Each structure stands twice: as C-alpha cells, then as structure tokens.
Amino acid sequence: xxxxxxxxxxxxxxxxxxxxxxxxxxxxxxxxxxxxxxxxxxxxxxxxxxxxxxxxxxxxxxxxxxxxxxxxxxxxxxxxxxxxxxxxxxxxxxxxxxxxxxxxxxxxxxxxxxxxxxxxxxxxxxxxxxxxxxxxxxxxxxxxxxxxxxxxxxxxxxxxxxxxxxxxxxxxxxxxxxxxxxxxxxxxxxxxxxxxxxxxxxxxxxxxxxxxxxxxxxxxxxxxxxxxxxxxxxxxxxxxxxxxxxxxxxxxx
Ligand SMILES: NC(=O)c1ccc[n+]([C@@H]2O[C@H](COP(=O)([O-])OP(=O)(O)OC[C@H]3O[C@@H](n4cnc5c(N)ncnc54)[C@H](OP(=O)(O)O)[C@@H]3O)[C@@H](O)[C@H]2O)c1
Numbered sequence: 001x002x003x004x005x006x007x008x009x010x011x012x013x014x015x016x017x018x019x020x021x022x023x024x025x026x027x028x029x030x031x032x033x034x035x036x037x038x039x040x041x042x043x044x045x046x047x048x049x050x051x052x053x054x055x056x057x058x059x060x061x062x063x064x065x066x067x068x069x070x071x072x073x074x075x076x077x078x079x080x081x082x083x084x085x086x087x088x089x090x091x092x093x094x095x096x097x098x099x100x101x102x103x104x105x106x107x108x109x110x111x112x113x114x115x116x117x118x119x120x121x122x123x124x125x126x127x128x129x130x131x132x133x134x135x136x137x138x139x140x141x142x143x144x145x146x147x148x149x150x151x152x153x154x155x156x157x158x159x160x161x162x163x164x165x166x167x168x169x170x171x172x173x174x175x176x177x178x179x180x181x182x183x184x185x186x187x188x189x190x191x192x193x194x195x196x197x198x199x200x201x202x203x204x205x206x207x208x209x210x211x212x213x214x215x216x217x218x219x220x221x222x223x224x225x226x227x228x229x230x231x232x233x234x235x236x237x238x239x240x241x242x243x244x245x246x247x248x249x250x251x252x253x
C-alpha cells in the first residue's frame with residue numbers, strides 16, 4: 001500500500017473532531033496529538049506517564065489549539081471495567097468519538113525465541129493488542145455516534161513480514177493487522193466507521209533508538225516528518241477507505 005507523505009492537509013482538516021490518541025506523551029503519538037490539534041481537533045491524550053501528557057497538553061494550549069483532555073491509562077493493568085468506565089466518561093464529556101489512533105506500544109526484547117521470557121511476552125501482547133482490542137470494544141458505540149469516524153491501528157514492517165528475534169512485538173503487530181481486517185469486515189455495512197492499519201516505518205523515537213542503538217539518527221525521518229499520512233487517514237479525505245494497510249513513508253532504499 002502506498003503512503004501519503006506528500007499530502008498537504010488543509011488547516012481546518014479536523015475542525016470539530018474529537019480524537020483519542022494512545023501513547024500521546026512521547027514519540028509518534030505526541031507528534032500526532034500535536035498535529036491533530038493544530039488541524040482543529042479536540043484531542044484526548046491517553047498514556048501512562050501523566051507528566052508527559054501534561055507537557056503535550058500545555059504545548060497544545062500554548063499553540064492556541066482546542067482545549068485537549070488527559071486520560072491516564074496503563075494498558076498493562078487496565079481491566080474491562082476501566083474501559084467501560086472510560087467509555088462512560090467520554091460519552092458524558094463528548095458524546096462521540098471521531099477518531100482513535102491506537103499508537104501506544106511496547107518493544108519487549110529483541111532476542112532469540114528460545115530465550116524469550118514468557119512474562120515479557122504476555123506484557124507485550126497486553127499493551128500492543130489485548131488492551132487496545134478491549135478498549136476498542138468499549139468505545140465502538142462512541143465511534144458509531146460519529147458521522148465519520150476513523151480508527152487507526154499502528155502496525156510495523158515486522159507485522160507484515162516476520163523477522164528473526166522480534167518475538168512478541170512482531171506477533172502482536174500481525175495480530176493487529178488481523179484484528180483490523182476482522183473489524184473492518186464487520187463494520188462493512190456501517191460506512192460512518194472506517195478502520196485501517198498504519199505502519200510508521202523507521203522513525204526517530206526512543207523505541208527506535210532501543211531497537212537499533214548503533215543507528216545514525218540522521219538517516220531517520222522524525223515523527224513530525226511522517227504526519228501527512230497520519231492526518232490524511234484520520235481526516236475526511238480518506239472517508240470510505242477501510243480494511244487497508246497503509247505506510248506513513250516510502251520504503252528506505
Ligand atoms: N519508531 C519506529 O521506528 C516505529 C516503527 C514501526 C512501528 N512503530 C510503532 O509506532 C508506535 C509508536 O512508537 P514510538 O516509536 O513513538 O515509541 P515510543 O517513543 O516508545 O512511544 C511509545 C508510547 O507508548 C506509550 N506506552 C507504552 N507502554 C504503555 C502502556 N502500558 N500503557 C499506555 N501507554 C504506553 C509510551 O508511554 P511512556 O512515554 O509513558 O513510556 C509512549 O507514549 C508503536 O505502536 C510502535 O510499535 C514505531
């Protein structure tokens with residue numbers, strides 16, 4: 001699937017839209033929250049480190065964006081009740097959701113499978129796929145209340161082709177692709193809710209630095225560089241597109 005790196009989003013692309021971003025305190029999620037707010041969205045900043053979310057909140061306010069909201073949540077310990085309570089709170093506060101960017105993610109360890117710790121495996125699956133799935137179930141009615149909701153799941157190159165030593169991270173991203181297809185097919189008769197996956201590609205963040213400690217950062221795109229596809233897939237210019245696998249940048253040569 002091609003990417004939309006050259007997309008030029010109109011300034012009011014996301015005006016009056018209410019968009020939830022997970023892992024909004026750092027890396028790609030932070031950049032997406034700022035970009036969505038800059039294009040008019042009211043952004044709900046979800047994450048596990050409140051101080052980071054508060055910084056993003058302040059940046060949005062300082063830039064004159066619509067007042068955001070902070071929703072602290074750790075996918076590791078969150079229960080079904082937490083997701084139901086979350087849906088109730090968001091329903092009371094906003095009444096609908098026009099977008100969800102599932103972005104929070106955990107790398108786990110890059111190590112031979114024979115040495116993979118099962119507890120770490122379960123932790124990665126919890127944060128990268130199980131938590132987001134049950135959160136989505138709780139929030140679906142709120143997206144159905146929108147005229148045009150976009151649900152984006154964050155994938156990875158190793159979620160489209162398996163790679164040695166990437167263990168639970170790779171498997172969780174394959175599961176993400178599979179879940180997106182299941183949900184998109186179920187929502188086929190509901191044109192106001194679309195669901196797609198987006199692979200950011202190699203991007204300069206803490207996760208990338210951990211995975212490739214020896215890499216020259218100058219060779220990487222920044223989270224800000226890849227925002228055009230994030231904007232396009234969240235906004236009305238991609239209405240009607242569902243069940244597809246997108247890339248945020250062209251393959252590296
Ligand atoms: N960077 C890349 O090259 C690359 C490539 C392919 C795919 N991706 C995917 O892109 C997404 C963003 O990655 P990134 O590179 O921006 O990583 P990052 O800088 O490590 O940011 C990850 C975000 O997820 C949050 N998070 C982690 N565990 C969480 C939990 N248990 N509950 C709630 N939030 C949690 C982190 O919160 P804290 O800040 O509090 O830790 C952080 O905000 C991930 O899904 C990743 O798999 C990235």
